[in-house]
Amino acid sequence: MFRLKLLLVVSFIFLLPGCSMVPFGIGLIPGAPAYVSSLIGSGQSVYATAMDERTTEQQMLDAIVAGHAQAELYKNKDIRADQIHTYCYFGKLYLVGEYDSQEQLKTIYQCMDKVEGKRQIISRLYLHDENADNTFFRDQATYAELRTQLMADFEVTSTPVEVQIVQGDIVLLGVIHDKEERDRIVAHAMSVKGVNRVVSYLYHQENAGPEPQIMSAQLAPAPEPSPAPPREIPPPPKTKPKKTRPKVERKPKPEAHPVLAVSNPDRGR
Template sequence: MFRLKSLVVVSIIFFLPGCAMVPFGIGLIPGAPAYVSSIIGGGQSAYETAVDERTTEQQMLDAIVAGHAQAELYKNKDIRADQITTYCYFGKLYLVGEYDSQEQLRTIYECVNKVDGKRQVISRLYLRDADKENDFFGDQAMYTELRTQLMADFEVTSTPVEVQIVQGDIILLGVIHDKEERDRIMAHALGMKGVNRVVSYLYHQENAGPEPQIMTAQLAPAPKPPKDIPPPPKTKPKQTRPKVAKKPDIRPVLAVSNPDRGR
């Protein structure tokens, strides 16, 4: 009976047309992300697969890595199921959530180290404050509002973008089209009321190269002249003669004799 069920599942996977075949098959992996297996209930995952900037094969490999990492965390009794969410893009495994202690954090890393196929592990985990009350409803309201704004913005392919809110920080993950789209998504997130910080793990092809350099707002010092070049010779200032003021043109006036004088 088990062999018969397995044969039926494999047949469905291979006979599904187009890109829908891959997310359906990935959804059967234990611990795979919920958005992948949503193809069983509708066409949402097929749409997400179509608008994703990754190839279908890359999406499948990433989903397998994220699903296996989530399954390893689920198997450990010291880690709550809703504590950490795993994501994977181009082989980079992202961990987003909270941990209770340093011992639990070491256990989390031990679990994800068992996952094959990952290139790197990027951790965005926060130490949970037991004395601080968790504002679950406030985080959900912020999440709903941000998702609504992204869906209303037609210049943003918002469906593949994952949004996580942890301790007032908005964490954005996903593969997008270009820098302009990233800037629009960031603007929506930064405009949320009550947000603490916005952490972007949005990936686009323009930043596929080496890590960007960190730029500071300080002015760079003026460059010093090389030692090999001698300083320019000192020149004496030109001496100029002082200008002599012109004397006024005073001409003598001849006295006119009075012919009537002496009469």
């Protein structure tokens, strides 16, 4: 239902005569702040929209979700909304900034539950330290230095990249071309002096799209080995039958006749 209403409103916007009516039409969307109209209003924003890897419809959906989230923060008087910035990419709502207490943090999440069209909430919120030195000018100097480096690198399209600096950490958000560009942007951020950490929420085509892909570190299961073909057992070699001689019964040898003693007839004569 929310998607159908959005398409009807967008269709009505682009049917209005003249480009000057477009920001007015976007302002009719309930809860969307005035700055959403800058997506089409100024030439620089048009360039940033064209360089974004998302489709125009996806950019519009994300802008409305982020606008609703920021509007909910401004409506609640217990929240200092100027401390929190909202961004949305492919339905993922990002919160970057500071909060004053655990009760305030709970209230922030309650406000985000009212935002329609979000798929996930990713929080990068820091507890505000009142005893910390004022780092506003230092953060501004870090921001300016990083922006200068990104603009000087012709292999980086820095316009769609959002940079937030909170308590010495650089938070990067946006949709970029590929992994190589992401690595170059992170390398520029790491080279800035005085930076604690670099937190990257940069999307590229390998891990983002209309349906974000969740990459896991688990190895794919190895394919099961195919069963071996049955082994043929060769027949036993033919052997010639052994010739056996017939047994011959041996006749017993005749006993030798005993020699009879012959008496001498002349003996005694």
